[in-house]
Amino acid sequence: MATGIQPAQTARTTADECFYSSYRWCLNPMLSLREILQHLGEEVESYRADGAAGWQGEERRINLYLFACAIACTLDDHFASRPWTLASMARRFAAGGPLIEMRRSGAAREVAWRRQWTDCVDAACELLLRSDGARFFERVRPLLISASSALGEAAQRQRMRIPEAFRCQDLTHQDVCSMVRLCLPWLPQEDRAISIVGPRTAGAYFAPLAAARLRALGYSRVAWLTVRPKNGLSHAETGAISAQLRAGAQVLIVDDHPNSGHTLRLLLGRLRALGADSREIVVALPGHPSIPGFTLEDETAHGVRICLLPPEDRYKVRLLAAEQSYESDATAARNAELSAHYADGFQVRLKRVIECPDGGRVMAKSVGWGWLGYHAWLAATALEGLVPRPLSLREGILFSEYTEGETLSAEDVDPSTVAGALASYIARRVAALPLREDPAFATPGYRWCGWDDLAAQLSRIYGPRFGPLKKRAIRRRLRQYVAPNPTLVDGRMQPADWLRTGRELLKADFEHHNFGGGEPDIVDPAWDLASAIYEFQLPPEAERSMLQSYAAQTGDTGIEERLVLYKILYAMSALRAAKYWLARRPADARGGEWNRQFIATRSFAAFHVARYCGRNLGTAPTAWERRLFFLDLDGVLDWGLLGFPHTSPCGVRALQLLQRNRYAVVLNTARSLQHVREYCRAYRLPGGVAEMGSVFFDAVRDWEVPLIDAEAVTQIEKLREEIEKLPGAFVDPENRFSIRAYRFQDGSMQPLSSAEVEEAMRRTGCHRLAFVQSQADTYIVQKGAGKGPALASVQAYLGCAGDPAIAMGDSRQDVDMLRAADLAFAPANASREVRELVARGECRRTSRPLQAGLLEAAMELCLAAGHSRDPAPREPEPVSLLDALLQVPDRRPVERILGALRWWEL
Numbered sequence: 023m024a025t026g027i028q029p030a031q032t033a034r035t036t037a038d039e040c041f042y043s044s045y046r047w048c049l050n051p052m053l054s055l056r057e058i059l060q061h062l063g064e065e066v067e068s069y070r071a072d073g074a075a076g077w078q079g080e081e082r083r084i085n086l087y088l089f090a091c092a093i094a095c096t097l098d099d100h101f102a103s104r105p106w107t108l109a110s111m112a113r114r115f116a117a118g119g120p121l122i123e124m125r126r127s128g129a130a131r132e133v134a135w136r137r138q139w140t141d142c143v144d145a146a147c148e149l150l151l152r153s154d155g156a157r158f159f160e161r162v163r164p165l166l167i168s169a170s171s172a173l174g175e176a177a178q179r180q181r182m183r184i185p186e187a188f189r190c191q192d193l194t195h196q197d198v199c200s201m202v203r204l205c206l207p208w209l210p211q212e213d214r215a216i217s218i219v220g221p222r223t224a225g226a227y228f229a230p231l232a233a234a235r236l237r238a239l240g241y242s243r244v245a246w247l248t249v250r251p252k253n254g255l256s257h258a259e260t261g262a263i264s265a266q267l268r269a270g271a272q273v274l275i276v277d278d279h280p281n282s283g284h285t286l287r288l289l290l291g292r293l294r295a296l297g298a299d300s301r302e303i304v305v306a307l308p309g310h311p312s313i314p315g316f317t318l319e320d321e322t323a324h325g326v327r328i329c330l331l332p333p334e335d336r337y338k339v340r341l342l343a344a345e346q347s348y349e350s351d352a353t354a355a356r357n358a359e360l361s362a363h364y365a366d367g368f369q370v371r372l373k374r375v376i377e378c379p380d381g382g383r384v385m386a387k388s389v390g391w392g393w394l395g396y397h398a399w400l401a402a403t404a405l406e407g408l409v410p411r412p413l414s415l416r417e418g419i420l421f422s423e424y425t426e427g428e429t430l431s432a433e434d435v436d437p438s439t440v441a442g443a444l445a446s447y448i449a450r451r452v453a454a455l456p457l458r459e460d461p462a463f464a465t466p467g468y469r470w471c472g473w474d475d476l477a478a479q480l481s482r483i484y485g486p487r488f489g490p491l492k493k494r495a496i497r498r499r500l501r502q503y504v505a506p507n508p509t510l511v512d513g514r515m516q517p518a519d520w521l522r523t524g525r526e527l528l529k530a531d532f533e534h535h536n537f538g539g540g541e542p543d544i545v546d547p548a549w550d551l552a553s554a555i556y557e558f559q560l561p562p563e564a565e566r567s568m569l570q571s572y573a574a575q576t577g578d579t580g581i582e583e584r585l586v587l588y589k590i591l592y593a594m595s596a597l598r599a600a601k602y603w604l605a606r607r608p609a610d611a612r613g614g615e616w617n618r619q620f621i622a623t624r625s626f627a628a629f630h631v632a633r634y635c636g637r638n639l640g641t642a643p644t645a646w647e648r649r650l651f652f653l654d655l656d657g658v659l660d661w662g663l664l665g666f667p668h669t670s671p672c673g674v675r676a677l678q679l680l681q682r683n684r685y686a687v688v689l690n691t692a693r694s695l696q697h698v699r700e701y702c703r704a705y706r707l708p709g710g711v712a713e714m715g716s717v718f719f720d721a722v723r724d725w726e727v728p729l730i731d732a733e734a735v736t737q738i739e740k741l742r743e744e745i746e747k748l749p750g751a752f753v754d755p756e757n758r759f760s761i762r763a764y765r766f767q768d769g770s771m772q773p774l775s776s777a778e779v780e781e782a783m784r785r786t787g788c789h790r791l792a793f794v795q796s797q798a799d800t801y802i803v804q805k806g807a808g809k810g811p812a813l814a815s816v817q818a819y820l821g822c823a824g825d826p827a828i829a830m831g832d833s834r835q836d837v838d839m840l841r842a843a844d845l846a847f848a849p850a851n852a853s854r855e856v857r858e859l860v861a862r863g864e865c866r867r868t869s870r871p872l873q874a875g876l877l878e879a880a881m882e883l884c885l886a887a888g889h890s891r892d893p894a895p896r897e898p899e900p901v902s903l904l905d906a907l908l909q910v911p912d913r914r915p916v917e918r919i920l921g922a923l924r925w926w927e928l
Contacts, residue, residue: 038399038414041078044068045396049510050545051189051537052461052468055096056178059169061393062089066162074153077416083150084392086158087195088227090139090146092182095226097136097173098248100180102256103467135172138165147234150195181465183223187278188391190539192372193308194418195391196337198228198276201306202235204329205274208304209241215271217263218246219293221285224278225249232276232306245271251288260296267297275305279368283318290321301325309333311365338388338419342374345386353377371534375424383424385410389533391418398533401510404454408447409532425528427521432557435517437564443527444515444554445568448547449575455510462543463504472542472549473500476591483663483907488922495927499903503584505546507576511536513544515553542595544588547572548581552588556596556626562633562703586634586904593627594665604766608750617752617766625697625756627666632704634904635674640681643708646722647686648822651883652711652813652839653876654831655691655701658849661872663911671905672912673873676880677705683884688816690809690829690839692801694756695719695726714794714803714835715812716759718819729815730759734804737788741802744782748774754799761802773800794835810838830879832856840865845883849875874912903928 047061069082142165145158170178187193209216216236220229229246236244245266249259267273273293280286286305294300304327309316311333322328333339349357353375360373372388389398395418402412402420410422430440462471477497481489513535521528537543551572555565573579600620604613653659659677660667680687689698689710695717698710702721709720711729718727728735738761745751745763751774754762763779764771773795779802783791794801809831817823829836829843834855840846841864848856851871859865866882868875906928913921921928 037078039403041081042396042399042415045393046400048393048396049400049455050457050459050461051184051394051397052181052465052543053092054178055093055100055173055180055182058089058092058096058182059166059178062086062093062162063166065089066159066166069155070159074155081392083153083155084195086155087146087150087231088185088188088392088394090143090158090162091227091230092185094136094139094143094230095185095222095248096180096182097132097139097177098222098226099183099250100177101133101136101258102250102253129174131172132174132177135165135168143230144234147231150231151199151234151238179465181461181468183469184538185223185227185278185394186368186539187224187308188227189394189537190390190534190541191279191308191310191368192336192338192388192418193278193391194337195227195231197308197331198231199235200335200337201228201276201308201329201331202232204331205304205306205327206239208327208329209236209272209274212239212241213243215243215245215266215269216241216274217266217271218244218274218276219263219289220246220248221275221277221289222248222250225276228276228278232274243271249289249292251285251292255292263293263298264296273298273303275303277305277307279308279310280313280316281368283316287318287321290326299325303327304329307331308336310368311361312367312370314365338372338417341417342372342376342386342419345376346374348379349377353383369535369540371531376421384413385422385424387420387422388418389415389420395420397510401455401533405447405450405529405532408450408527409529420533425521425523425530427523427528430517430520430522430527432517432559435558437558437560438567440527440558441560441564441568442571444551444558445571445575447527447529448512448550448554449572451512451550452507452509452547452576452578457508457510457545460504460508460545462545463501469543472544472591473497475542475595476500476587479590479594479665480587480903480907482665483910484918484922485663488918491922491925492928495925496903496907499906499928500587503587503903505548505584506580507547507578508545509547511544511547512550513541513553515550516557542591546584546588547576547578548584548588549592551581551585552592555589555630556592556623583902586630589630590627590664593623593630597623597627597665601766601769605769608766613752614746618755620766621754621756624666625700627664628660628668628697629700629704631664631666631668631904632701635669635671635908636677636704636706639674639678639706642703642706643681643686643722646708646820647684648820648825649685650817650820650822650825650827651680651685651687652690652809652816652827652829652843653687654809654833654836654839655689655693655697657832657851657872658830658876659873661911668908670873670908670911672877674705676873676877677707679877679880679884681706683887685828685883690715690812690831690836692762692835694754694762695758696756709816711809711812711816713757713760714801715807715809715815716803718812718816720819727819728759729812730804730807731790734790735759737786737790738802738804740786741782741788741791744786745774745779748778748782760804760807762799763802764799771798773798796835808838809836810842813839813842828883830876847875847879847883849879851875870914872911 065082065085073079142161145161149155149158218229218233220226226248229248233244233246247259247262249255275289306329308331316330317328356375364370364372374386376384376386389395398420399412399415402409410425413421413423462468463473477493477500480496481492484492512532519529519531521530535541569581573581597620600616603616656667659669659673677687686708689701689707691712692714693712695712698712698719702710708722711718716730718729720727742753742761745753750765752764763774779793779800790805791802792805813827817827826844828845829839830847831839832849832852834853837855837859840859846865848860848865848867849871850868852867860867868878870878
């Protein structure tokens with residue numbers, strides 16, 4: 023079928039407007055079974071009323087097929103979710119027999135209806151392949167009529183799983199037919215039984231279509247079924263497969279793009295356990311540029327045949343290649359860039375620039391298949407003026423005006439200018455692309471989504487043992503954070519997806535990072551706001567301006583209460599993505615980019631939670647106090663239970679107490695200067711030492727004071743370049759006056775070996791530097807630098823060298839600081855080296871660990887000096903979910919255990 027776009031056609035037609043305007047419901051693709059049945063009925067009537075001709079008729083045939091398969095898949099998932107059978111329940115519990123018998127009767131009606139629906143699925147596939155709808159319409163009408171009485175409420179509430187193949191992965195039903203064609207040499211006997219097994223979700227669409235294609239080619243004994251290998255095979259699935267194997271059937275597995283191959287291995291193992299011979303199994307898969315030449319060598323060695331459809335042979339790739347009759351050098355270069363980017367992963371869509379003879383250009387982008395791609399057209403027309411102008415949508419390809427413009431970068435934009443544009447874009451989405459509900463929150467257990475991710479992330483504060491017990495309680499509390507304005511969100515606000523055209527900004531990618539695939543199915547505009555704040559590195563003033571503009575345009579006055587949670591979720595999702603790619607492609611040229619993302623996301627979460635925790639502290643100091651309290655961060659003020667450094671209410675109260683009693687809290691940490699700057703701003707601190715004694719930041723004067731000499735700075739830069747050349751080695755991009763080096767191994771950071779660091783220092787002649795090893799990384803600093811010397815340097819800088827200094831730390835790197843202080847404290851979680859200081863009477867150890875220990879030390883210090891131990895009273899505030907969770911680390915061990923046993927509450 024032709025796409026309908028001719029080289030000279032760059033104007034939008036009314037046919038698109040008329041056709042797609044009736045599909046606004048597809049902005050939410052997570053349909054319930056009840057909704058699928060309703061829309062199927064509407065599509066049947068439209069097909070009958072408007073005819074089967076033209077591209078509209080082809081689209082409706084695709085939709086009928088998608089609906090038919092979605093109903094079968096959703097019901098199969100509904101049945102598979104039952105861990106017991108009603109017959110066995112009736113035998114066990116005779117007293118409940120009548121009620122159970124009623125439920126059993128209802129379940130039997132559902133199963134009977136589902137068996138009849140298989141014939142509808144087969145007929146829908148025939149309609150799609152041969153345009154013959156007589157059989158389909160004959161069978162579908164009575165089943166649609168009986169559905170409301172045959173299917174129970176729970177079944178009708180069940181939501182469909184989005185088929186990634188047709189939503190996110192640029193596949194079409196023609197590709198399934200091409201995959202079948204590749205398998206024909208391994209299916210030589212047309213009269214032999216063939217059992218087609220499709221792993222759901224994709225298999226629920228691929229398997230019946232593959233069966234229809236084989237029947238059309240003359241294969242007479244073809245049966246299909248679908249399974250979820252990760253959930254195991256149900257009794258019915260096991261029985262069906264076993265019966266087909268006993269009949270001597272060959273097995274054909276059809277699925278969408280493999281990732282690791284784990285699901286396929288599971289399925290192959292389960293089939294062999296049922297008696298399948300590996301030599302009688304054929305696997306049909308589509309290829310993808312991000313996994314060239316995918317295979318499972320151990321399986322092929324046992325005789326399994328894997329037929330991989332080459333990426334260049336997929337239908338949309340061939341379709342777009344055929345559209346290009348002329349291509350200038352500039353267009354060819356742009357298409358080469360797009361082709362290279364396509365290999366970056368499944369999240370990247372197929373794109374191509376099509377050049378017209380008159381010199382005009384059109385951007386063609388794959389956006390889905392059938393109704394699973396219509397959201398792109400609806401979003402493009404609703405956001406017109408903020409996105410490239412849409413021209414047409416044909417065969418899952420959105421054609422838009424090609425926009426020449428400058429791609430943005432976070433470093434080159436003015437935050438005060440871009441903040442308004444970002445707010446207006448997100449507000450337009452809220453107004454123009456609303457959804458009726460948050461489908462993911464309303465359906466727990468549907469699949470792993472953003473709400474599950476957030477609950478799992480927040481539950482980490484209880485620790486690995488108790489955290490899983492608290493997920494349900496956290497999810498219940500998250501109900502109060504459901505968006506009042508659910509929206510088809512953008513999902514990715516990266517500067518690289520924005521174009522500057524004169525004085526305007528256009529969002530180039532705007533429709534495909536919301537539902538399905540690896541997306542979190544989030545519908546809260548707070549997700550886009552959090553993404554924009556991170557991706558554009560908005561400072562607090564620009565963030566505040568953006569939020570005020572957004573709230574004024576949408577009336578969403580509760581956005582800030584939800585935003586901090588979405589900042590955490592966005593940062594941790596991006597951090598996991600960076601770790602995933604670093605582990606999967608350790609030698610990739612983009613390793614440096616993923617390393618920067620790993621560091622930046624962790625810092626982003628730490629900074630914004632610090633701002634949240636310090637929101638009620640006083641104003642920033644305008645002068646230095648002479649009494650200095652040097653404070654380590656990690657293990658004292660901060661701990662990483664949530665996956666990034668954060669404090670607790672005890673930590674905030676300790677800072678408040680020290681500030682009220684006129685102590686100048688000076689951070690003294692191995693973290694970067696950027697961390698010290700952000701923490702001073704968040705907690706209203708006068709300054710701090712960063713990078714293991716290498717630089718001092720005076721927040722009162724906003725000065726950076728290097729504590730190392732110029733020659734050491736030169737050697738650090740030289741050695742940094744040398745270390746970056748080491749295989750698999752990375753450096754922290756935030757460190758400027760020192761080097762923090764590491765490797766990623768099995769998802770965690772590991773230090774470099776001492777031998778290779780010494781060799782790198784020898785090669786570069788960096789004799790002024792020394793290194794310190796930890797469990798996670800290698801620090802390289804100037805010889806003689808450290809937290810202890812930094813304490814003396816800060817005293818001298820502030821002119822209070824003769825005044826007593828106080829310090830608190832917990833690790834080996836803090837020992838020289840604690841020795842240099844006139845009064846030293848350590849929390850109960852102190853390391854062995856610090857405990858040795860305590861044993862010699864050189865340091866006091868608190869009875870409690872971490873932030874509670876810091877508060878204990880602050881109280882003791884203030885009482886000993888005759889000062890008040892309690893901060894000034896303030897009005898109590900409602901406790902938010904994050905506030906409540908941050909209190910958990912401050913509980914005593916017994917309280918934590920008792921709290922964990924109360925799994926139903928926080």
